[in-house]
Amino acid sequence: MPHLDEAFLDSVDSLESLDSQGSLRALATAGAQVRRTVVAAREAGIDRLAGGDRPRSVLVAALGGPLVVCDVLDVLAEPGSPVPVTTRRQAPLPGWIGPLDLVIAVSQSGRAPGPLALAAEAARRGAALLTVGAPDSPLADVCARGRGVHVGITAPVPTSRAALWSLLTPVLMAAERLGLAECSDAVLDQVADTLDTRAEECRPSSESFVNPAKVIALGLAETVPLVLGDGDLTGVAANRAAAMLARTARMPTTHGALPDDAAQVVACFDGPFSGPSDVGGTGAGDLFADPFLDGPPAPQLGLLMLRDHPEVVREMPRSTFPPIALADAVVESARDAGVRVWEVEALPGHPVQRLASLVAMTDYVATYLALGLGLDPAISRHVTELRDRTS
Template sequence: MLDDILLADPRALTALDTGGVLRGAATAGAQVRSAAQGAADARVGDLAGARPRALVLVRRPGASGPAAGLLTAVLGPSSPVPVVVVDTVPSWIGPLDVVVAHTADADDVDLADGVAFAVRRGAEVVLSAPTDGPVASAGAGRARLVEQRIPVPPGLDLPRALAVGLSVVGSLELLSSPLDPGLDALADQLDTEAERNQPAHEPFMNPAKSLALRLADRTPLLWGTDPLGAAAAVHAAGALATHAGVVAHADEVGRAATATGLLRAIDHAARESDVFHDPFDDPDGGAEAPPPRLVLLATVEEDPGQVTLRRAGRMWQSADVVHPVDEIARGVPHAPLLRAGLLASRFDVAAVYLGLATRSIDPGHLSTGAGREES
């Protein structure tokens, strides 16, 4: 059970957070700035003017998977080059390809083998990894190594992984509108979000605490109303699993709406929340699983309700909608990307708050290994 009194007590939260996980989650903006500077130092900008045969995103355990999903959604079907997401470097890799890989595991032997193979075949490799260990050694002198300068607890390095990928995408000029090489707009938004979510703020002023309260004792159904929202939802489900031990379902709303069992569960939960509902009139029987909480994640300008109606054929009045247009106004350059980054960060912090307030995850355990990511 969630201790909502604990969420309102910043001293108690700080005392319980022995691993500094909340502090790590607040470094999202700093991670973006550090990664952008690291990419500049690694001369990722030298890729400018290149038109690769393929942009290959290597998905390894951890943040690289959600980062690849976000990058793929940002580029979309209008990408001027094929975007290939793989778990291992493919055998066809060659000198016309650009490979992007991120890991927090310096000893990922499979990735080390893939990096060595890619550089041997002449591919351009941009690698975000700790500077020690087999992964960095595999690309030594041949891969563009973006050093990991800000240590964070496991599961909180998505900002760094995303920033490195965006640096490559920006250098290759794959977007119709150019990205700021320093990624300052994204970093600034993440800093502002961290300020809103700091422990001293009461839940009604703290979006992450408020979200944690809404998800407590529920089975979260995190459905994106657009590709970037769906990618953020996948990351959010992973964050809840990592930091709070919560199992969540994540998908794009059109696909999710084909899961008829989930639709019945949503409708049943909505009936249960009716003040006139008779709890003894339950033809489906008592469910042992926590009731679902539908959360719609949206990043585009269009109203999420209208998008849901078009894609799923119906709307859910009981759904929570996380559509940060108040924080990032319509018309801002790359607004959907900024909103997706904000959503990912908010769910990271909400998951940490939920884990602390339910005491479901040992925060000291989450800090294990963070120190070895220092350069």
């Protein structure tokens, strides 16, 4: 079983020496990313999207780290959007896309094959275009030829995962201006404040016994992690958390959302990775086990439960949100089975604020977990080798 050294996580110098690309520093800029991108989007002319008729449909194209942008817009627009919103990763562009539709393509480098090909085909068909990515990139060139709006992203971050809020903010601004979802510039300013709050709470200099991200990272290192959201919004955060744990911390992670995934999650509690039941449901196992005589402990399931703010949940109709009792029952079942459980509750506010509070926390968890395991969060040797073999 892997083990994290608490003293290492509490040493800022040790963290910086291993974090060669400044991943922790990049996470701390999330709030600044929102504020900077709001200005950049205005200067790029994003308000032009609302100058004509509302599009017949909106298609969002993203791949890899930016794919969460599609998930966020999907969950925000679904309840009240007057037009259908769909997502796509790769070409071909659906046959029904034409001059009456809007295509949004997102790629930090501006070179991702899927979004680039979809944007080029959309421009050829005369569809309206909004692209988000590096300036002076192939994506920016396609957008210019299609007379669209390109929001140039110049955030100095090591990966597209760390640039999430630079990539997501223009899409949220477009959704507001087109009436697809309510997310005003004032709300985005509050989102930036929420991200700053999390950055202060999870800063590297904060010791592990008071830093919630370090606490969770120390525990997850000794488990087979499972991330579960208690609804649609938290399900998006769970998906993002699983991707961050896998890509950043190299921890394979199952994820899901209630109510649909309740049964498959609970079924794992009596599987090979469930721990022995113990007093209090901490999953601590046998305190008197001798690792030299009894062998190393078996991997144990760990449940990271992401929960929406309770006041918001209580105000929602039961038809649109699973009852609190279901999430409580899953947590209770996990503890009875000896599964270690951590719960992260969203901060109050607008849906994007609540989502931001969960995403920021789990981003820090995954990054601290990687560093504690002796891994550089931004660099994977095997990913580099895969790119070399397929280039």
